[in-house]
Amino acid sequence: MATVTIRDVAKRAGVGIGTVSRVLNDSPLVSDETRQRVQQAIEALDYSPSSVARRLSRGRSMAIAVIAPFFVRRSYIERLRGxxxxxxxxxxxxxxYNVETIARRDACLQSLPRGERLDGLLVLSLAPTDSEVNRLLRSDVPTVLVDAFHEALPTITVDDVAGARTAVQHLIDLGHERIAYIGENLDDNPFNFQPMIDRYRGYRDALAAADIPFRPQYHCQGKYGWREAHRMAQSLFALDEPPTAIFAYSDTLAFGVLEAAQHSALSVPSQLSVIGFDDVEIAQYFQLTTVRQPLYESGARGAELLLEQIDSDAGRPVQHVVLPTELVVRRTTAPPAESLL
Amino acid sequence: MATVTIRDVAKRAGVGIGTVSRVLNDSPLVSDETRQRVQQAIEALDYSPSSVARRLSRGRSMAIAVIAPFFVRRSYIERLRGxxxxxxxxxxxxxxYNVETIARRDACLQSLPRGERLDGLLVLSLAPTDSEVNRLLRSDVPTVLVDAFHEALPTITVDDVAGARTAVQHLIDLGHERIAYIGENLDDNPFNFQPMIDRYRGYRDALAAADIPFRPQYHCQGKYGWREAHRMAQSLFALDEPPTAIFAYSDTLAFGVLEAAQHSALSVPSQLSVIGFDDVEIAQYFQLTTVRQPLYESGARGAELLLEQIDSDAGRPVQHVVLPTELVVRRTTAPPAESLL
DNA sequence: AAGTGAATTGAAACCGGTTCCATTATGAAG
DNA sequence: CTTCATAATGGAACCGGTTTCAATTCACTT
Incomplete structure (x- = not known):
């Protein structure tokens, strides 16, 4: 099936190609009569314009790239949905553009703003380095960071420090003092995930604010995943003075903790309080107390910000949007068993 | 920053544009000396070719569209990963292209092969109608269906009937006869999901093969989601003769059943056996017995098939790949409590 | 020395749109 | 009856690459 081009349509309608183009783009500079004739020709030939050609001549690609480590965490999918x-x-x-290795991360951030002519770029959860940011700025491709921060680029983030602080404060308010933290390895953060650092900071801050001394043995670090969280929780249970509450970096890790508790016949929340972070869908299923962050909204806002950025091609002041978190109290937190006299 | 074009490079290197193009495409028809000069010019100008222009002149868009209702089921994301x-x-x-409404589904299937010049199209879980298939065939855009079937297009599917049959057979082998099925509303299937029909069929087939009469009250239909499954399970428990085993359309629904059982203080598996379908990641967490289907692989195979299709632009016989399912026995199935004397 | 062929090269033509500019038709104003 | 603005239109030029084709160079025959 030979491709029908705008010239075929023009010939058939007995008009010039410019006129056909005007009809396609709803220009007012076409008489109704001519417009009809062109429309008929278009239908008769089953013509549809080539987006590639249109992109070339307009100088816009009408494409936005989204780059993220999508499949490693459930939460990124929800952001993508937004x-x-x-x-x-x-x-x-x-x-x-999915990124699962650092090599691919670097390759993407290097090559995307170059070879591809993109109208915009959304980077999710990956904090670019200064030199990468410079490259992006020079390349003139509007870019927005979601769930990652850089001074020079517009960003959508969540106040992870505050969220974590709220979570721990909730435990403190319930009367807990022996509060453990289960998270990822802070020294092994190849993707430079900011929340890893911030939530730990929130944990420390909340303890400090309540004058509860930090106990290193209550800080567990390991690979991401509920299986590993299960293991870490068990090592906490084995301590001489086990914690009465556990704050997990994410809901996924919290599930590992819940499982470990069940395995060790510790009843939640009477013997152990557990709180997570994210409020993914199944958190409700487990009745998990957690800190909700607006995942869907962070993606949606990021996309909106990017579209604004593209439209107002002028260099406006970079916006840094910080979305709030919200404590969602369900059934995995309660006052500690032993009264604290 | 004015865009650097191939002509700028040619001028700078003192060669023709054809030569630059040849260097870009690793043509052997360039002397080493010239090649070097061009390379230097490219680097000096920080030039990178416009993919849009390249696409236009090559007549290929180097883009593949994937259309699916991604965010309604966890399993699609896993396929997308593949x-x-x-x-x-x-x-x-x-x-x-995400599709959440039927309107958008229709719009996508109509417009995609038209306006956009795609090199290929992957349709996930949406069964196109005959007229849509005709349109696709006429449009010359290679298309592969994943998790959906049509005679005229290459497809990757899973034998849902057999999978469901295996699941129910497993329950029968354990000694169950009062086996219920919890699934979606068969009469309300706007997206035309084939598995909905097939798994139910497998359920019926297995019962029939074992000469177990089908009881309509054991067939629950409702909206998708564990909440609804929870409700349906409870209505089953309230029957005069409640089932001793439940086969759920998907793991997600099975979780709703597990929750309902817990809620009603029915112990699983001693008082109630539960089996799901899919083997999503958390199924292992719940120790759910289920039927694994190769989600990741189905996506990967689909993409591979599409790439082959694109390369061998000739019309080869359409392939229909059927992937096997696998029973994964964990801890939610056991022989029924009452002995069946 | 003229002829052959391969290697290398420059530039025109092309991909299929959009946009700009020149041209014509039309009607109102002077 | 000009004069001029305005609406409508055709088509060339352009977007930035690839590809084809003719031309040039140079080594090697005969």
Whole structure:
């Protein structure tokens, strides 16, 4: 099936190609009569314009790339959903770049703003280095960071420090003092995830604010995943003075803790309080107390910010949007068993 | 920053644009000396070719669209992961079209093969109608269906009937006869999901093969989601003769059943056996007996099939790949409590 | 020395749109 | 009856690459 081009349509309608183009773009500079004739020709030939050609001549690609380590965490998918919903309405294509290794991360951040002519770039959860940011700025591709921060770029973040502080404060308010933290290895953060650092900071801050001394043995670090969290929780239970409450870096890790508790016949929340972070969908299923962060919204807002950025091609002041977190109290937290006389 | 074009490079290197193009495409028809000079000019100008222009002149868009109702089921994301991994290595861009309403489904299937010049199309879990398939065939855009079937297009599917049969057979082998099925509303299937029909069929087939009469009250239909499954399970428990085993359409629904059992103080598996379908990640966490289907692989195979299709632009016989399922026995199934004398 | 062929090269033509500019038709104003 | 603005239109130029084709160079035959 030979491709029908705008010239075929023009010939068939007996008009010039410019006129056809005007009809396609709803220009007012076409008489109704001519417009009809062109429309008929278009239908008769089953013509549809080539987006690639249109992109070339317009100098815009009508495509936005989203780069993220999508499949490693459930929460990124929810963010992607927010992005997709906003972009779908905008007419821009969403090109997905998944990043699972640091090598690919670097390759993407290097090559994306170069080879591809993108109209915009959304970087999710990956904190670019200064030199990468410079490259992005020079390349003139509007970029927005979601769940990552850099001074020079517009960002959408969540106040992880405050969220974590709230979580721990909730435990303190219930009367807990022996509060452990289960998270990822802070020294092994190749993707430079900021929340890893911030939530730990919130934990420390809350303890300090309540004059509860930090006990290193209550700080567990390990690889990400509920299996590993299970293991870490068990090592906490084995301590001489085990914690009465555990704050987990994420809901996923909290599930590992819950499982470990069940395994060790510790009843939650009477013998052990557990609190997570994220409020992913199944958290409700488990009745997990957690800190909700607006995942969907962070993506949606990021996409909106990017679209604004693209439209107002002028260099406006970079915005840093910080979304709030919210404590969601369910059934895995309660006052500690022993009264604290 | 004015865009650097191939002509700028040519001028700077003192050669023709054709030569620059040849260097870019690793053509052997360039002398080493010239090649070096061009390379230097490219670096000096920080030039990178416009992919859009390249696409236009080559007549290929180097883009593959993936269309699916991604965010309604966990399992689609896993399939997407398989697709992404294969495509990432291929050099094709992955353009994501999410479909959450039937209106958007129709709009996508109509417009995608038209306006956009795609090199390929992957349709996930959406069964196109005959007229849509005709349109696709006429449009010359290679298309592969994953988790959906149509005679005229290459497909990757799972034998849902057999999988369901295996699941129910497993329950029968354990000695169950009062086996209920919890699934979606069969009469309300706007997206035309084939597995909904097939798994129910497998359930019926297995019962029939074992000469166990089908009891309509054991067939629960409702909206998708564990909450609804919870409700349906409770209505089953309230029957005069409640089932001793429940086969759930998916793991997600099975979780709802497990929760309902816990809620009603029914112990699993001694008083109630539960089996799911999919083997999503958390199924292992719950020790759920289920039927594993190769989600990741189905996406990967689909993408591979599509790439083959694109390369061998000739019309080869359409392939229909059927992937096997596998029974994964964990801890939610056991022989029924009452002995069946 | 003229002829052959391979290697290398420059530039025109092309991909399929958009946009700008020149041209014509039309109607109102002077 | 000009004069001029305005609406409508055709088509060239352009976007930035690839590809084709003709031209040039140079070594090697005969």
């Amino acid at each position: 992005i997709e919903n906003v972009l779908a309405a905008s007419g821009y294509d969403l090109i997905l | 697709i992404e991994n294969v495509l990432a290595a291929s050099g094709y861009d992955l353009i994501l």
